[in-house]
Amino acid sequence: MGTLVIATSNLGKLDEFKEMFKELPVELKCLADYPPLPSPNENGRTFAANAKTKATYYAKHLNEFCLADDSGLEVKALGGEPGVRSARFAGDEATDKENNDLLLQQMKFQITRTCRFRCALAVANPTGRIVAETDGSCEGMLLHEPLGENGFGYDPLFWSTELHKGLGEATAEEKNKISHRGKAVRKLIAMWKKAANNKNGKRQEKQGRKYSNEQQVNGKAEQENGASKPEREARPDTKPEVKPESKPEPETN
Ligand SMILES: O=c1[nH]c(=O)c2ncn([C@@H]3O[C@H](COP(=O)(O)OP(=O)(O)OP(=O)(O)O)[C@@H](O)[C@H]3O)c2[nH]1
Numbered sequence: 001m002g003t004l005v006i007a008t009s010n011l012g013k014l015d016e017f018k019e020m021f022k023e024l025p026v027e028l029k030c031l032a033d034y035p036p037l038p039s040p041n042e043n044g045r046t047f048a049a050n051a052k053t054k055a056t057y058y059a060k061h062l063n064e065f066c067l068a069d070d071s072g073l074e075v076k077a078l079g080g081e082p083g084v085r086s087a088r089f090a091g092d093e094a095t096d097k098e099n100n101d102l103l104l105q106q107m108k109f110q111i112t113r114t115c116r117f118r119c120a121l122a123v124a125n126p127t128g129r130i131v132a133e134t135d136g137s138c139e140g141m142l143l144h145e146p147l148g149e150n151g152f153g154y155d156p157l158f159w160s161t162e163l164h165k166g167l168g169e170a171t172a173e174e175k176n177k178i179s180h181r182g183k184a185v186r187k188l189i190a191m192w193k194k195a196a197n198n199k200n201g202k203r204q205e206k207q208g209r210k211y212s213n214e215q216q217v218n219g220k221a222e223q224e225n226g227a228s229k230p231e232r233e234a235r236p237d238t239k240p241e242v243k244p245e246s247k248p249e250p251e252t253n
């Protein structure tokens, strides 16, 4: 079984990933399983750029496959802010509460409350090369005050137009079904399943080719040894079993 490190220092994200990956045949690890590393710079202009930077950085240092997530909240009335700066909106070391308070203050007189969460995921192999990327988004409205105790970050300020409730009120299962991260994770899992199916298909094709080559060689040898054709055909049990290629599961966004 392979290892995948969930390379995030955000415990809220980590819990969501653990829940969503629990059925996968992979050994999940997190940064706490390794000696501490300084955080990488997240100064990219897009979520995708930051996710790739983090995945590559951790994969190279830990010599493992690493999954990184860069995500944040885009508020329409603020021109997409806090966006990639979501974690540092109220300062480099800002807490969730400080970020939320600043956001509410900036939105005090705004009538348009449309916003969305976005998430970019990147997986890097142990050399640091990016081997998979996906993304997801989740639409909502910014509340005027915190609602509910669940989730993390900006969740208490986010009214989900898909769930018709605040993310702070939603259970983990409800949030994962509609969230930016949930959508990005399901795309990633669908990609892995497709790649695994293709690999199985290729392996079976190779086995089939090997069998047919062997048959030709054996046939030739038998002919040279004087074996008759009907005798060879009467041995179907020597055929390798070639299962039909199974279809990947449809994406469930
Ligand atoms: O209410 C929320 N529900 C979410 O589902 C969610 N996803 C992201 N965020 C916020 O966006 C920033 C991400 O910044 P970010 O991607 O740099 O992560 P981070 O610095 O916390 O950890 P790391 O993964 O970089 O180690 C942080 O402020 C998070 O609170 C969320 N807030």
Ligand SMILES: [Mg+2]
Pocket: 042, 087
């Ligand atoms: Mg970060």
